[in-house]
Every structure is written in C-alpha cells, then in structure tokens.
Amino acid sequence: MTHPFDLAILGAGSAGYACALRAAQLGLRVALFDDTPVGGTCLHRGCIPAKAWLQAAKVRSTVAKADAFGIGATLGDTDVPALRRYVDGVIKPLHKGLAGLIAARGITLVQERGIVSVDDGGPGVEVGDARYQARAVVVATGARPVTLGLPVDGERVLTSDHALRLDALPASAIVLGGGVIGVEIASLWTDLGVAVTLVEAMDRLLPGEEPAHSSILKAELISRGIDVRLGATLTDVEVGDGVTAKVGAAGVSADVLLVAVGRRPATESLGLAEAGASLSDSGHVVVDENLQTSVRGVFAAGDVVAGPQLAHRGYAHGLFLAERIAQLQGRHPGRPTLPRDRDIPRITYSSPQLASVGLTAEQAGPDAEVVDYPLSGNGRSRIQKAPGVRDSGRVRLVREPGGAIVGVHLIGEEVGELIGEGALLVGWQATPEDVAGIVHAHPTLGESLAEANWALSGRPLHMHG
Structure with a gap:
C-alpha cells in the first residue's frame, strides 16, 4: 500500500512535531510517526515533568524558610502521590492541546514505529507491511538515557525516566553525573529531603559552563547538604536492599542510584544504514549544513544530530527543516537560516x-x-x-x-x-x-x-x- 505525502517525520517529540506543524502550515501533506504519545521525551519524561518536580521542591524549600520572612508555617511530609497528580496535571492539558493542533492542521498521525525506506521512487517510511511514500523524510527520534551497562531496574538503579515517575522518595540517593540532568535531580531531591551524594568524573560540574559559575554552583549545593564528589569514578556497584559502591577508594551506600551520565541518540533499527545514511561512532546521524543526510531527501533533526541536547534546539531544527523542505518543493519563497548551536540558550534549573x-x-x-x-x-x-x-x-x-x-x-x-x-x-x-x-x-x-x-x-x- 502506498500513501503519498510531501513529508514523513519519524518521531513526534520537540523536533518532529514542530516540523510537522510548520510544514502543514506551509501547505505540505504531512505524516507523523511515533509509537509513543506526541510531545516525546520533553513533554512526558523530561523537561516538563522535571521542572514541575523542581517547582514542587521549591515550594517545600520556601515553606521551610518561611519564618525568616516573618511568616509562620509548618512543614509537613511530602505527599508523593499528590505531587505526581500535580505533575500529571501539568502534562495532560499540554498533551491534549498539542494533539488538537496536530489534528487541526490535517497532519496524519500514525501511532506506530516506522523505519526509513528508500526505493527507486525516493524516500518513505515503512510500518509493518505498509509503505508511506514521501518526497522527504525527517528523522527526529530523539535520545535515550545512557546506562553504562549498570543494572538499571527502575527500583534501585534508575534513569531520569524512572526518577520522574517515583511513587515514593528514597531516604538517600547516589546521583552519578554532574551534568544538567544529574544536577537538577540532585537539587530537587535535596529540597524534598533526600540525602544526596553527587558523583562526577570530571573536575567540575556542568563542564560546558563558565568555570567560575560551576564553582559557585558546587559551593551552593554543598551548603544545602549535598555531598559533591568531583574527579571521582563509581565502581563495584552492588544492588540488594539498597545500592553500595565505591567512589574512588571510599565506600558509599544509598537507597537508590540514579544514572545521569547523558543520553545517546535513538537511531538504532531505523533502517538508516540500510538506506545509505551515515552514522557517527556515537550513533548520531551525519548531516550537512542544511541537516540533510547522505541520502537525497532524508534529513535529521534534534537530538539525533550531534550537539547540545535541548528541546528548543529541536524546535529550531524542526522549523528550519519544514521551511527548507517547503522551499525545495516550491512552497516557501525564502531560504531559512539554521541557528548556530552556540547561539542557542541553555538553562540548568537547579537552585x-x-x-x-x-x-x-x-x-x-x-x-x-x-x-x-x-x-x-x-x-x-x-x-x-x-x-x-x-x-x-x-x-x-x-x-x-x-x-x-x-x-x-x-x-x-x-x-x-x-x-x-x-x-x-x-x-x-x-x-x-x-x-x-x-x-x-x-x-x-x-x-x-x-x-x-x-x-x-x-x-x-x-x-x-
């Protein structure tokens, strides 16, 4: 079965849905493929829930120091099920609104996983026995947590996906990784009463930021009770009723271990290599200055392209590709400009x-x-x-x-x-x-x-x- 489209997009996260919405606005016939809810990691497992948890943690921290402002307040226990309902209450209307926009723009949403396919007629997407022919294909499948081969089970050894869906808070935690994800979760857990040990192999937190600011952050986190260990590796991890490990030569134990050492591009089993697209050793899709792969008509956007892993970078890539592809197909008069990575702002929502x-x-x-x-x-x-x-x-x-x-x-x-x-x-x-x-x-x-x-x-x- 063949379904003609101007544009087929793999992935309905920040890059994919932004590309779909803008392309449809420009009059392209668009198909969007994803076997997970529209909005992707950012809306359901990343940016939005993480910042909602951080907001709840900030409220607790504010109550804890209310007396200093002349306000009498009693700090009670953290009701995690109620906190989760608050977080879900933020996500659900945003998801509903996004799904409504996709439907209103006439975008065909295929809630299944697709793979890239190229034949004599050009690129397309295969889903089971069906093939969706398209004049252009965009790969925007995002990224997944790196686990370093550690025994991630969602109970004692966690990724950020698990940490944002906890039904109860641990009393203590080891956070492995001093990048954005590790620092944010360490910060919010501390404000929620969790005893945190933060381990980073490099000599400073957030190595992409100004060194002096990283030093200020370290001092602030330590002053809030976080045990920050820099230039240290985590070895000899053992999982039982809790987690024990060595940080350098010292032993450390906690209820849970959060593995927050980064994310890798989700490019496996997408048919990219078979279609002729080049992948780097890190699994990123190799693209030119216009985000086009080595296969004519096949593009990539967002976290699958090497660079900062930011939702708003995904939006920018998606919007650029929608206009670029529309321009190539004679549907958009101007030639868009792709923002440089260095001009894209970044925020770490710690305290x-x-x-x-x-x-x-x-x-x-x-x-x-x-x-x-x-x-x-x-x-x-x-x-x-x-x-x-x-x-x-x-x-x-x-x-x-x-x-x-x-x-x-x-x-x-x-x-x-x-x-x-x-x-x-x-x-x-x-x-x-x-x-x-x-x-x-x-x-x-x-x-x-x-x-x-x-x-x-x-x-x-x-x-x-």
Whole structure:
C-alpha cells in the first residue's frame, strides 16, 4: 500500500512535531510517526515533568524558610502521590492541546514505529507491511538515557525516566553525573529531603559552563547538604536492599542510584544504514549544513544530530527543516537560516539556576572584554533571599574587543528568565553601546543585564568601575 505525502517525520517529540506543524502550515501533506504519545521525551519524561518536580521542591524549600520572612508555617511530609497528580496535571492539558493542533492542521498521525525506506521512487517510511511514500523524510527520534551497562531496574538503579515517575522518595540517593540532568535531580531531591551524594568524573560540574559559575554552583549545593564528589569514578556497584559502591577508594551506600551520565541518540533499527545514511561512532546521524543526510531527501533533526541536547534546539531544527523542505518543493519563497548551536540558550534549573548563551570567556580568547555584575547589588535578587543569606549570583557578559557581545552567562535564583534577552544580545551581535539606553523596569532581575552592559560600555552605575 502506498500513501503519498510531501513529508514523513519519524518521531513526534520537540523536533518532529514542530516540523510537522510548520510544514502543514506551509501547505505540505504531512505524516507523523511515533509509537509513543506526541510531545516525546520533553513533554512526558523530561523537561516538563522535571521542572514541575523542581517547582514542587521549591515550594517545600520556601515553606521551610518561611519564618525568616516573618511568616509562620509548618512543614509537613511530602505527599508523593499528590505531587505526581500535580505533575500529571501539568502534562495532560499540554498533551491534549498539542494533539488538537496536530489534528487541526490535517497532519496524519500514525501511532506506530516506522523505519526509513528508500526505493527507486525516493524516500518513505515503512510500518509493518505498509509503505508511506514521501518526497522527504525527517528523522527526529530523539535520545535515550545512557546506562553504562549498570543494572538499571527502575527500583534501585534508575534513569531520569524512572526518577520522574517515583511513587515514593528514597531516604538517600547516589546521583552519578554532574551534568544538567544529574544536577537538577540532585537539587530537587535535596529540597524534598533526600540525602544526596553527587558523583562526577570530571573536575567540575556542568563542564560546558563558565568555570567560575560551576564553582559557585558546587559551593551552593554543598551548603544545602549535598555531598559533591568531583574527579571521582563509581565502581563495584552492588544492588540488594539498597545500592553500595565505591567512589574512588571510599565506600558509599544509598537507597537508590540514579544514572545521569547523558543520553545517546535513538537511531538504532531505523533502517538508516540500510538506506545509505551515515552514522557517527556515537550513533548520531551525519548531516550537512542544511541537516540533510547522505541520502537525497532524508534529513535529521534534534537530538539525533550531534550537539547540545535541548528541546528548543529541536524546535529550531524542526522549523528550519519544514521551511527548507517547503522551499525545495516550491512552497516557501525564502531560504531559512539554521541557528548556530552556540547561539542557542541553555538553562540548568537547579537552585541556583545557571543560564548561558554564546561563548565563554575562554572560548572568546585572551583579548575578550569581560565584566561580572554581582546579583548582591540587585534589589530584586536581594528580595528573593532570606535575611542573612549571602547572594553569590552574578551576571557575566563577554564581548569581542571593542565589539559585539558574544557571551551571556548567569547564575542565581530565577535567572533562566533572563536568557531570552541574552539570546537577543548575542544573536543580534549587539554591542553594549547599542543597548545601554534601553530602560529596564525596577526592581527586576533584568536590571542586572543593564548594569553589566553599562559597565562594558564604560559607564558603570551600581558597581565600582
């Protein structure tokens, strides 16, 4: 059986569904294939549930320190089933709305797993005995947790998928991995009363961020009771009523072990190699500057393409490919531009948060101009802190010598909300002088970006210059 489509997409996560929605908007006939619910990892097993858990943890932390603000409050137990209902209550309407959009745009949703197929008629997707012919195919199947061969069972040895679906919290946990996932879950578990040991093989947390900000994060996590062990490997893992292991030469035990050492592209058994597409040793799909594979008419987007694993990078890839494919098929007049990975903002939703976009000071080179504005001088940031709590947050701007801002790096409570402005500064190659006259409302965290820009342009206000 043959079904003609302009575009067939494997994977209904961030990259896949964004591509489908935009392509349908441009008049393409679209088929979307996935045997899991639309929304993918981000909506159901990643971004959204993780941030909902973090919000619940923040509420508990706020209640715990309410007395410092003059508010009487009694901290009770964490009701995990009720917390799960809150998390599911966030996910379900978003899923329903997304499914409604897909139906309203006339997209054919095939809730089965497909594989790439190429014949004399061009690319297509096979599902069982059926073949769906398409003028173009996009592979957007996302990524899965790396397990390092550890005995993951969903009870004692967990991945992030399991951690976000727990029915009860452990009393203690080992978190293996000091990247974004490990840091976020360690942070939220600590706020929910779990005793956490955080193990990272490298010499610092979040190695892609500014080293000084990683150091601030480490100090903050330690001050909140997390046992942070850097430059250490986890060996001799044994699972019984709990988990025991060695961290370096020291023994450590806990109720559970979370394996949070990254995610690998989900490209197995998709027929890519058989179709002629090239895969890297890491399993990523090899693409050119337009996200096209080595097979004509077959493209890839999101986490299957090497680079930062971010839902919004997936959105950007999906939108780009929808417009690129529409343009190639004569349905879109302009030639779209693919955002550079370095211009895509990233956030770690720990406490404190880290947010960044663009180049670090080291990446920008020895002649780069750098300024740090401490959030201790920002009224809004001080308001958020309990009395007597030191504010270690700061804003770092990096510019080319006398030129454009090439990096924005933030650490502090709720600074993730500022990174949109940071992305504009970097993406539009603004200079501090260009934006020095923009008025920011008072008191807001956004004023910290204004202060840093003033300092870079030689006119600091609330900081020594």
